[in-house]
Amino acid sequence: MIFAYNKEYVGDTLLIVLADDRGMKQQVQRQGNVAKLTTEDGRTIGWNLFAISEKMTIEGNGQVTLTDAQLATINELIQEAGFSETVVKDAEPKFVVGYVQECEAHPDSDHLSITKVKVDEGKVLQIVCGAPNIRKGLKVVVAKPGAMMPDGLLIWPGELRGVASAGMICSAKELQLTNAPKKRGILELPQDAETGSAFK
Template identity: 60%
Template sequence: MIFAYNRDHVGDVLMVIVTDDKGQENRVERKGNVARVSVVGDEQVVAWNIFEASMILGEIEGNGQVELTDEQVAKVNNELVKAGFSEILEKDNDPKIVIGFVKSCKKHPDSDHLSVTQTEVDHGEVLQIVCGAPNIKAGQKVVVAKPGAMMPDGLMIWPGVLRGVESFGMICSAGELRLPDAPTKKGILELPFDAVVGDAFPVGK
Protein backbone atom coordinates (compact mmCIF):
# COMPACT_ATOMS: atom_id res chain seq x y z
CA MET A 1 0.00 0.00 0.00
CA ILE A 2 1.40 3.37 -1.07
CA PHE A 3 0.50 6.77 0.38
CA ALA A 4 1.05 9.68 -2.01
CA TYR A 5 0.56 13.42 -1.57
CA ASN A 6 1.26 16.34 -3.89
CA ARG A 7 -0.50 19.46 -2.68
CA ASP A 8 0.89 21.76 -5.38
CA HIS A 9 -0.36 19.67 -8.32
CA VAL A 10 -3.27 17.63 -6.93
CA GLY A 11 -4.51 19.65 -3.98
CA ASP A 12 -5.01 18.61 -0.37
CA VAL A 13 -5.71 14.98 -1.26
CA LEU A 14 -4.04 11.90 0.19
CA MET A 15 -3.95 9.15 -2.42
CA VAL A 16 -3.81 5.60 -1.10
CA ILE A 17 -2.79 3.13 -3.81
CA VAL A 18 -3.77 -0.41 -2.87
CA THR A 19 -3.04 -2.47 -5.97
CA ASP A 20 -2.68 -2.40 -9.74
CA ASP A 21 -5.97 -1.89 -11.58
CA LYS A 22 -4.36 -3.40 -14.72
CA GLY A 23 -6.04 -0.79 -16.90
CA GLN A 24 -9.53 -1.98 -16.03
CA GLU A 25 -12.48 0.41 -15.86
CA ASN A 26 -12.84 1.98 -12.42
CA ARG A 27 -15.81 3.04 -10.35
CA VAL A 28 -15.54 5.91 -7.86
CA GLU A 29 -17.84 6.12 -4.86
CA ARG A 30 -17.49 9.25 -2.73
CA LYS A 31 -18.89 9.76 0.75
CA GLY A 32 -17.91 12.96 2.53
CA ASN A 33 -14.13 13.36 2.35
CA VAL A 34 -13.51 9.76 1.25
CA ALA A 35 -13.61 8.32 -2.27
CA ARG A 36 -13.26 4.58 -2.86
CA VAL A 37 -11.92 3.52 -6.28
CA SER A 38 -12.78 -0.03 -7.33
CA VAL A 39 -12.76 -2.15 -10.46
CA VAL A 40 -16.08 -2.25 -12.29
CA GLY A 41 -17.50 -5.76 -12.12
CA ASP A 42 -15.66 -7.44 -9.27
CA GLU A 43 -15.56 -4.32 -7.02
CA GLN A 44 -11.94 -4.93 -6.00
CA VAL A 45 -10.71 -1.80 -4.21
CA VAL A 46 -7.61 -0.41 -5.95
CA ALA A 47 -7.29 3.02 -4.32
CA TRP A 48 -8.69 5.56 -1.88
CA ASN A 49 -8.67 9.35 -2.02
CA ILE A 50 -8.90 11.30 1.24
CA PHE A 51 -9.90 14.92 0.63
CA GLU A 52 -9.01 17.80 3.00
CA ALA A 53 -6.23 15.48 4.13
CA SER A 54 -4.21 18.00 6.13
CA MET A 55 -7.32 19.00 8.08
CA ILE A 56 -7.88 15.36 9.02
CA LEU A 57 -4.31 14.15 9.52
CA GLY A 58 -2.38 17.29 10.40
CA GLU A 59 0.84 18.13 8.57
CA ILE A 60 1.82 15.62 5.90
CA GLU A 61 5.57 15.63 5.34
CA GLY A 62 7.00 15.09 1.87
CA ASN A 63 5.91 15.23 -1.73
CA GLY A 64 5.12 12.19 -3.85
CA GLN A 65 5.28 8.99 -1.85
CA VAL A 66 4.94 9.85 1.84
CA GLU A 67 5.22 7.98 5.12
CA LEU A 68 2.32 8.28 7.54
CA THR A 69 2.63 7.79 11.27
CA ASP A 70 0.60 5.06 12.96
CA GLU A 71 -1.56 7.83 14.43
CA GLN A 72 -2.25 9.27 10.98
CA VAL A 73 -3.19 5.83 9.59
CA ALA A 74 -5.61 5.44 12.51
CA LYS A 75 -7.14 8.82 11.60
CA VAL A 76 -7.57 7.68 7.97
CA ASN A 77 -9.35 4.54 9.17
CA ASN A 78 -11.56 6.61 11.46
CA GLU A 79 -12.49 8.78 8.47
CA LEU A 80 -13.41 5.66 6.46
CA VAL A 81 -15.69 4.49 9.30
CA LYS A 82 -17.29 7.93 9.63
CA ALA A 83 -18.01 7.92 5.89
CA GLY A 84 -19.73 4.53 6.15
CA PHE A 85 -17.10 2.28 4.58
CA SER A 86 -16.28 -1.08 6.18
CA GLU A 87 -12.69 -1.51 4.97
CA ILE A 88 -9.68 -0.93 7.23
CA LEU A 89 -6.26 0.09 5.91
CA GLU A 90 -3.18 -1.66 7.26
CA LYS A 91 0.15 0.15 7.04
CA ASP A 92 2.90 -1.73 5.21
CA ASN A 93 6.21 -0.91 6.88
CA ASP A 94 8.41 -3.00 4.60
CA PRO A 95 10.64 -0.82 2.36
CA LYS A 96 9.89 -1.18 -1.33
CA ILE A 97 13.10 0.29 -2.80
CA VAL A 98 15.93 -1.78 -1.40
CA ILE A 99 19.45 -3.03 -1.95
CA GLY A 100 19.55 -6.33 -3.83
CA PHE A 101 22.09 -8.90 -4.96
CA VAL A 102 21.98 -10.38 -8.48
CA LYS A 103 22.43 -14.11 -7.85
CA SER A 104 22.11 -15.14 -11.49
CA CYS A 105 21.70 -13.46 -14.87
CA LYS A 106 20.77 -15.21 -18.10
CA LYS A 107 19.81 -14.05 -21.57
CA HIS A 108 16.08 -13.68 -22.18
CA PRO A 109 14.91 -16.56 -24.41
CA ASP A 110 13.03 -14.22 -26.76
CA SER A 111 15.12 -11.03 -26.74
CA ASP A 112 18.67 -10.08 -27.64
CA HIS A 113 18.80 -7.13 -25.21
CA LEU A 114 16.88 -8.35 -22.14
CA SER A 115 18.25 -10.48 -19.31
CA VAL A 116 16.42 -12.60 -16.75
CA THR A 117 17.84 -12.27 -13.25
CA GLN A 118 17.27 -13.98 -9.94
CA THR A 119 17.83 -11.17 -7.46
CA GLU A 120 17.87 -11.50 -3.69
CA VAL A 121 16.14 -8.61 -1.95
CA ASP A 122 16.09 -9.60 1.72
CA HIS A 123 16.91 -12.58 3.95
CA GLY A 124 16.75 -15.16 1.20
CA GLU A 125 13.75 -13.63 -0.62
CA VAL A 126 14.55 -13.86 -4.34
CA LEU A 127 12.64 -12.12 -7.13
CA GLN A 128 12.78 -12.91 -10.83
CA ILE A 129 13.36 -9.58 -12.56
CA VAL A 130 13.72 -8.96 -16.28
CA CYS A 131 16.26 -6.21 -16.95
CA GLY A 132 17.25 -4.40 -20.14
CA ALA A 133 20.40 -2.71 -18.86
CA PRO A 134 23.55 -3.54 -20.84
CA ASN A 135 25.71 -3.67 -17.69
CA ILE A 136 23.60 -6.14 -15.70
CA LYS A 137 25.47 -9.24 -14.55
CA ALA A 138 25.56 -11.79 -11.74
CA GLY A 139 27.39 -10.81 -8.57
CA GLN A 140 26.32 -7.16 -8.48
CA LYS A 141 24.78 -5.22 -5.62
CA VAL A 142 21.97 -3.15 -7.11
CA VAL A 143 18.90 -1.09 -6.22
CA VAL A 144 15.61 -2.94 -6.63
CA ALA A 145 12.14 -1.41 -6.78
CA LYS A 146 9.89 -4.19 -5.51
CA PRO A 147 6.23 -4.59 -6.54
CA GLY A 148 4.24 -1.83 -4.89
CA ALA A 149 7.07 0.70 -5.05
CA MET A 150 6.52 4.25 -6.25
CA MET A 151 9.43 5.74 -8.18
CA PRO A 152 10.41 9.41 -7.75
CA ASP A 153 8.61 10.29 -11.01
CA GLY A 154 5.38 8.70 -9.75
CA LEU A 155 5.70 5.45 -11.73
CA MET A 156 4.24 2.49 -9.85
CA ILE A 157 6.03 -0.85 -10.03
CA TRP A 158 3.82 -3.93 -10.39
CA PRO A 159 4.45 -7.53 -11.49
CA GLY A 160 4.43 -7.86 -15.27
CA VAL A 161 5.39 -10.00 -18.23
CA LEU A 162 8.15 -8.96 -20.63
CA ARG A 163 8.33 -10.91 -23.88
CA GLY A 164 6.66 -13.88 -22.25
CA VAL A 165 8.73 -13.93 -19.04
CA GLU A 166 7.32 -12.86 -15.67
CA SER A 167 9.08 -10.02 -13.87
CA PHE A 168 8.55 -9.00 -10.25
CA GLY A 169 10.17 -5.60 -9.87
CA MET A 170 12.74 -3.34 -11.48
CA ILE A 171 16.51 -3.01 -11.14
CA CYS A 172 17.09 0.73 -11.15
CA SER A 173 19.43 3.20 -12.79
CA ALA A 174 20.70 6.33 -11.03
CA GLY A 175 18.50 8.43 -13.31
CA GLU A 176 15.36 6.47 -12.42
CA LEU A 177 16.19 7.04 -8.76
CA ARG A 178 16.65 10.79 -9.43
CA LEU A 179 20.10 10.76 -7.86
CA PRO A 180 22.15 13.96 -8.21
CA ASP A 181 24.73 13.89 -11.02
CA ALA A 182 23.22 10.71 -12.45
CA PRO A 183 25.06 9.63 -15.61
CA THR A 184 23.16 9.87 -18.89
CA LYS A 185 24.66 6.61 -20.14
CA LYS A 186 22.16 3.75 -20.02
CA GLY A 187 22.74 1.20 -17.27
CA ILE A 188 21.75 0.16 -13.79
CA LEU A 189 23.35 1.65 -10.70
CA GLU A 190 26.07 -0.62 -9.30
CA LEU A 191 26.58 -0.41 -5.53
CA PRO A 192 29.68 -1.19 -3.45
CA PHE A 193 29.89 -4.83 -2.46
CA ASP A 194 29.62 -3.96 1.25
CA ALA A 195 26.07 -2.62 0.71
CA VAL A 196 23.64 -4.63 2.85
CA VAL A 197 21.00 -6.63 0.99
CA GLY A 198 17.49 -5.77 2.16
CA ASP A 199 18.35 -2.31 3.50
CA ALA A 200 16.11 0.49 2.26
CA PHE A 201 17.77 2.67 -0.37
CA PRO A 202 17.52 6.43 0.29
CA VAL A 203 15.88 7.58 -2.93
CA GLY A 204 16.88 11.03 -4.12
CA LYS A 205 19.77 11.35 -1.64
Protein backbone atom coordinates (compact mmCIF):
# COMPACT_ATOMS: atom_id res chain seq x y z
CA MET A 1 0.00 0.00 0.00
CA ILE A 2 1.24 3.46 -0.90
CA PHE A 3 0.11 6.77 0.57
CA ALA A 4 1.19 9.64 -1.69
CA TYR A 5 0.74 13.39 -1.38
CA ASN A 6 2.19 16.24 -3.42
CA LYS A 7 0.11 19.38 -3.15
CA GLU A 8 2.28 21.40 -5.54
CA TYR A 9 2.11 19.01 -8.50
CA VAL A 10 -1.00 16.88 -7.89
CA GLY A 11 -3.19 19.15 -5.81
CA ASP A 12 -4.61 18.78 -2.31
CA THR A 13 -5.34 15.08 -2.78
CA LEU A 14 -4.16 12.06 -0.81
CA LEU A 15 -3.61 9.13 -3.16
CA ILE A 16 -3.89 5.63 -1.70
CA VAL A 17 -2.56 2.92 -4.00
CA LEU A 18 -3.55 -0.61 -3.01
CA ALA A 19 -2.37 -2.62 -6.03
CA ASP A 20 -0.52 -2.47 -9.31
CA ASP A 21 -2.93 -1.05 -11.90
CA ARG A 22 -0.66 -1.22 -14.95
CA GLY A 23 -2.58 -2.33 -18.02
CA MET A 24 -5.92 -2.28 -16.20
CA LYS A 25 -9.00 -0.27 -17.07
CA GLN A 26 -10.03 1.67 -14.01
CA GLN A 27 -13.50 2.60 -12.93
CA VAL A 28 -13.99 5.57 -10.62
CA GLN A 29 -16.87 6.09 -8.25
CA ARG A 30 -16.80 9.48 -6.56
CA GLN A 31 -18.93 10.51 -3.64
CA GLY A 32 -18.17 13.96 -2.24
CA ASN A 33 -14.43 14.31 -1.67
CA VAL A 34 -13.78 10.56 -1.83
CA ALA A 35 -13.16 8.59 -5.03
CA LYS A 36 -12.89 4.81 -5.13
CA LEU A 37 -10.84 3.23 -7.93
CA THR A 38 -11.73 -0.30 -8.97
CA THR A 39 -10.91 -2.78 -11.72
CA GLU A 40 -13.53 -3.95 -14.20
CA ASP A 41 -14.12 -7.04 -12.05
CA GLY A 42 -14.78 -4.88 -8.98
CA ARG A 43 -11.51 -5.14 -7.05
CA THR A 44 -10.61 -1.96 -5.15
CA ILE A 45 -7.15 -0.77 -6.23
CA GLY A 46 -7.05 2.71 -4.73
CA TRP A 47 -8.65 5.77 -3.21
CA ASN A 48 -8.35 9.50 -3.86
CA LEU A 49 -9.25 11.82 -0.98
CA PHE A 50 -9.68 15.40 -2.19
CA ALA A 51 -9.24 18.60 -0.12
CA ILE A 52 -7.47 16.45 2.46
CA SER A 53 -5.75 19.41 4.16
CA GLU A 54 -9.17 20.44 5.49
CA LYS A 55 -9.13 17.27 7.58
CA MET A 56 -5.45 16.72 8.47
CA THR A 57 -1.92 18.02 8.02
CA ILE A 58 0.30 15.69 5.99
CA GLU A 59 4.05 16.08 6.32
CA GLY A 60 6.28 15.58 3.31
CA ASN A 61 5.88 15.08 -0.43
CA GLY A 62 5.72 11.90 -2.47
CA GLN A 63 5.27 8.70 -0.48
CA VAL A 64 4.22 9.71 3.04
CA THR A 65 3.76 7.94 6.35
CA LEU A 66 0.51 8.41 8.21
CA THR A 67 -0.18 8.10 11.91
CA ASP A 68 -2.79 5.74 13.34
CA ALA A 69 -4.97 8.77 14.10
CA GLN A 70 -4.72 9.95 10.48
CA LEU A 71 -5.63 6.48 9.24
CA ALA A 72 -8.67 6.49 11.51
CA THR A 73 -9.71 9.85 10.02
CA ILE A 74 -9.28 8.45 6.49
CA ASN A 75 -11.55 5.51 7.29
CA GLU A 76 -14.13 7.88 8.79
CA LEU A 77 -14.07 9.96 5.59
CA ILE A 78 -14.48 6.86 3.42
CA GLN A 79 -17.43 5.60 5.46
CA GLU A 80 -19.04 9.04 5.74
CA ALA A 81 -18.95 9.16 1.93
CA GLY A 82 -21.02 5.98 1.86
CA PHE A 83 -18.38 3.32 1.19
CA SER A 84 -18.19 0.23 3.38
CA GLU A 85 -14.46 -0.59 3.05
CA THR A 86 -11.68 0.37 5.43
CA VAL A 87 -8.00 0.97 4.73
CA VAL A 88 -5.49 -1.03 6.77
CA LYS A 89 -2.02 0.48 7.06
CA ASP A 90 0.97 -1.53 5.90
CA ALA A 91 3.65 -0.70 8.47
CA GLU A 92 6.40 -2.71 6.76
CA PRO A 93 9.26 -0.47 5.54
CA LYS A 94 9.55 -0.36 1.75
CA PHE A 95 13.18 0.82 1.53
CA VAL A 96 15.44 -1.60 3.37
CA VAL A 97 19.02 -2.77 3.61
CA GLY A 98 19.52 -5.89 1.51
CA TYR A 99 22.33 -8.42 1.26
CA VAL A 100 23.18 -9.79 -2.20
CA GLN A 101 23.41 -13.55 -1.67
CA GLU A 102 23.68 -14.50 -5.35
CA CYS A 103 24.50 -12.64 -8.55
CA GLU A 104 24.71 -14.14 -12.03
CA ALA A 105 24.59 -12.85 -15.57
CA HIS A 106 21.20 -12.61 -17.26
CA PRO A 107 21.11 -15.21 -20.09
CA ASP A 108 19.47 -12.77 -22.53
CA SER A 109 21.40 -9.56 -21.78
CA ASP A 110 24.95 -8.29 -21.87
CA HIS A 111 24.45 -5.86 -18.97
CA LEU A 112 21.74 -7.26 -16.66
CA SER A 113 22.33 -9.49 -13.63
CA ILE A 114 19.93 -11.76 -11.77
CA THR A 115 20.35 -11.41 -8.02
CA LYS A 116 18.94 -13.06 -4.93
CA VAL A 117 18.79 -10.43 -2.19
CA LYS A 118 18.02 -11.12 1.45
CA VAL A 119 15.79 -8.35 2.78
CA ASP A 120 14.97 -9.76 6.21
CA GLU A 121 15.08 -13.02 8.15
CA GLY A 122 13.62 -15.68 5.92
CA LYS A 123 12.78 -13.44 2.96
CA VAL A 124 14.82 -13.32 -0.23
CA LEU A 125 13.81 -11.37 -3.35
CA GLN A 126 14.89 -12.12 -6.90
CA ILE A 127 15.78 -8.78 -8.49
CA VAL A 128 17.10 -8.14 -11.99
CA CYS A 129 19.67 -5.34 -11.82
CA GLY A 130 21.48 -3.39 -14.54
CA ALA A 131 24.13 -1.70 -12.38
CA PRO A 132 27.73 -2.37 -13.43
CA ASN A 133 28.92 -2.65 -9.82
CA ILE A 134 26.37 -5.22 -8.61
CA ARG A 135 28.01 -8.33 -7.16
CA LYS A 136 27.62 -11.03 -4.55
CA GLY A 137 28.32 -9.97 -0.97
CA LEU A 138 27.23 -6.33 -1.21
CA LYS A 139 24.93 -4.55 1.20
CA VAL A 140 22.51 -2.45 -0.86
CA VAL A 141 19.32 -0.40 -0.66
CA VAL A 142 16.29 -2.33 -1.88
CA ALA A 143 12.99 -0.73 -2.87
CA LYS A 144 10.50 -3.51 -2.18
CA PRO A 145 7.21 -3.96 -4.05
CA GLY A 146 4.87 -1.22 -2.88
CA ALA A 147 7.59 1.44 -2.69
CA MET A 148 7.38 4.83 -4.37
CA MET A 149 10.67 6.26 -5.61
CA PRO A 150 11.37 9.98 -5.02
CA ASP A 151 10.55 10.68 -8.69
CA GLY A 152 7.12 9.05 -8.32
CA LEU A 153 7.94 5.68 -9.91
CA LEU A 154 5.98 2.87 -8.25
CA ILE A 155 7.78 -0.42 -7.65
CA TRP A 156 5.81 -3.58 -8.35
CA PRO A 157 6.80 -7.15 -9.25
CA GLY A 158 7.44 -7.60 -12.96
CA GLU A 159 9.79 -9.08 -15.53
CA LEU A 160 12.96 -7.90 -17.25
CA ARG A 161 13.91 -9.79 -20.40
CA GLY A 162 11.67 -12.66 -19.39
CA VAL A 163 13.00 -13.03 -15.82
CA ALA A 164 10.84 -12.30 -12.79
CA SER A 165 11.98 -9.33 -10.70
CA ALA A 166 10.45 -8.30 -7.36
CA GLY A 167 11.85 -4.94 -6.37
CA MET A 168 14.68 -2.60 -7.28
CA ILE A 169 18.27 -2.21 -6.08
CA CYS A 170 18.78 1.54 -5.84
CA SER A 171 21.50 4.00 -6.76
CA ALA A 172 22.16 7.16 -4.77
CA LYS A 173 20.89 9.18 -7.73
CA GLU A 174 17.60 7.24 -7.87
CA LEU A 175 17.18 7.87 -4.14
CA GLN A 176 17.93 11.57 -4.78
CA LEU A 177 20.58 11.61 -2.08
CA THR A 178 22.66 14.75 -1.63
CA ASN A 179 25.96 14.65 -3.56
CA ALA A 180 24.98 11.47 -5.40
CA PRO A 181 27.73 10.45 -7.87
CA LYS A 182 26.98 11.00 -11.55
CA LYS A 183 28.46 7.67 -12.67
CA ARG A 184 26.17 4.66 -13.03
CA GLY A 185 25.98 2.16 -10.21
CA ILE A 186 24.00 1.13 -7.19
CA LEU A 187 24.68 2.54 -3.74
CA GLU A 188 27.05 0.28 -1.79
CA LEU A 189 26.38 0.32 1.96
CA PRO A 190 28.83 -0.48 4.75
CA GLN A 191 29.05 -4.19 5.60
CA ASP A 192 27.86 -3.52 9.15
CA ALA A 193 24.51 -2.18 7.88
CA GLU A 194 21.77 -4.38 9.34
CA THR A 195 20.03 -6.52 6.72
CA GLY A 196 16.29 -5.86 6.75
CA SER A 197 16.52 -2.55 8.60
CA ALA A 198 14.70 0.44 7.17
CA PHE A 199 16.80 2.75 4.99
CA LYS A 200 16.03 6.40 5.69
